[in-house]
Amino acid sequence: MTDPAANPSITRQESITAADLGGRAAVITGGAKGIGLATASRLARLGMKIFLADTDAGALERARDTLVPLLAGPEDLRVEVVDVSSLEEMRRLKDLAYGAFGEVALLMNNAGVESSGMKPWEGPEAWDRILDVNLWGVVHGVQAFTEAMIPQEAPSAIVNVGSKEGITTPPGNAAYSVSKAGVKVLTEQLAHELRQIDGCRVSAHLLVPGFTFTSLTARGRVEKPEGAWTPDQVAEFMLESMGRGDFYILCPDNDVSREMDERRIRWAAEDLIQNRPALSRWHPSYEESFASYMEDTKKP
Ligand SMILES: NC(=O)c1ccc[n+]([C@@H]2O[C@H](COP(=O)([O-])OP(=O)(O)OC[C@H]3O[C@@H](n4cnc5c(N)ncnc54)[C@H](O)[C@@H]3O)[C@@H](O)[C@H]2O)c1
Numbered sequence: 001m002t003d004p005a006a007n008p009s010i011t012r013q014e015s016i017t018a019a020d021l022g023g024r025a026a027v028i029t030g031g032a033k034g035i036g037l038a039t040a041s042r043l044a045r046l047g048m049k050i051f052l053a054d055t056d057a058g059a060l061e062r063a064r065d066t067l068v069p070l071l072a073g074p075e076d077l078r079v080e081v082v083d084v085s086s087l088e089e090m091r092r093l094k095d096l097a098y099g100a101f102g103e104v105a106l107l108m109n110n111a112g113v114e115s116s117g118m119k120p121w122e123g124p125e126a127w128d129r130i131l132d133v134n135l136w137g138v139v140h141g142v143q144a145f146t147e148a149m150i151p152q153e154a155p156s157a158i159v160n161v162g163s164k165e166g167i168t169t170p171p172g173n174a175a176y177s178v179s180k181a182g183v184k185v186l187t188e189q190l191a192h193e194l195r196q197i198d199g200c201r202v203s204a205h206l207l208v209p210g211f212t213f214t215s216l217t218a219r220g221r222v223e224k225p226e227g228a229w230t231p232d233q234v235a236e237f238m239l240e241s242m243g244r245g246d247f248y249i250l251c252p253d254n255d256v257s258r259e260m261d262e263r264r265i266r267w268a269a270e271d272l273i274q275n276r277p278a279l280s281r282w283h284p285s286y287e288e289s290f291a292s293y294m295e296d297t298k299k300p
Contacts, residue, residue: 013203013204018046020155025104025105027097033059035231041232049076090143091144108207115130135186139186146158150197160190160204168265187206205248210229210252229252260297267280
């Protein structure tokens with residue numbers, strides 16, 4: 001038996017709970033809105049000190065108004081305009097965070113931008129921007145913070161925000177899928193390397209939100225669509241999952257259950273094993289077999 005869920009004597013990775021986080025500091029990139037801000041709000045209620053980094057100065061100020069009432073005092077919040085696509089900026093953020101709070105218990109590399117329907121050969125500038133923020137932003141976060149976090153004695157964590165689009169890679173959003181597939185691989189490598197280090201208590205986690213209603217997905221809507229989760233649901237699920245020591249934090253939403261995700265992921269992996277055409281889930285010859293494969297899955 002190899003599943004730690006079924007055999008608790010097999011170690012997953014160190015869990016990190018609310019009790020480990022209270023009174024310590026979290027740094028969240030892209031933290032001025034959406035999933036980042038919702039996570040900051042939950043962490044503030046746990047008694048954490050918060051450092052938000054974002055390119056949107058106005059949203060950072062609005063986030064300050066949201067967070068200060070949740071914190072022990074205004075000195076427990078720092079906000080800074082930082083562009084994650086610059087390694088220099090991320091190193092500056094690390095110096096500011098360690099200067100302000102002495103250590104970082106939780107780094108959340110969350111900043112992200114969406115792409116709209118470019119084909120692989122289209123939009124070279126947009127490709128650069130998406131990869132610079134979504135992939136290089138996370139690489140920079142890992143490069144700027146990890147060595148400072150490794151010697152910390154208390155359990156600490158790095159959460160990188162991926163996407164189902166980086167796992168099952170649906171057609172239509174090639175640059176975004178490439179960026180998020182890169183985040184998945186980077187985070188897996190990071191988790192492995194951290195657990196090779198004797199005494200290291202830093203764990204890495206891949207957060208994979210489902211459809212979540214934020215400015216990234218709103219597309220002009222003001223009401224949350226039925227199928228979407230709120231950012232707060234994602235933050236709650238993430239903290240529960242970290243408390244169990246989960247590496248993969250695969251969020252469902254109101255349309256897609258865990259079981260549906262598991263089948264879609266298995267189907268995508270089997271394209272290679274069965275030598276099917278790429279992205280066979282969207283290939284007309286496989287339409288019926290994919291539909292029957294999904295037929296009896298439990299909906300949320
Ligand atoms: N909303 C979803 O359905 C969904 C699903 C899967 C993954 N995600 C991922 O979740 C993360 C958070 O997204 P969200 O949905 O909360 O969107 P959001 O737009 O509400 O938040 C993203 C934040 O990142 C900031 N940002 C953008 N570029 C930046 C840069 N270069 N440097 C620093 N900050 C920058 C934005 O200003 C914004 O505040 C992203 O990585 C996104 O790809 C979201």
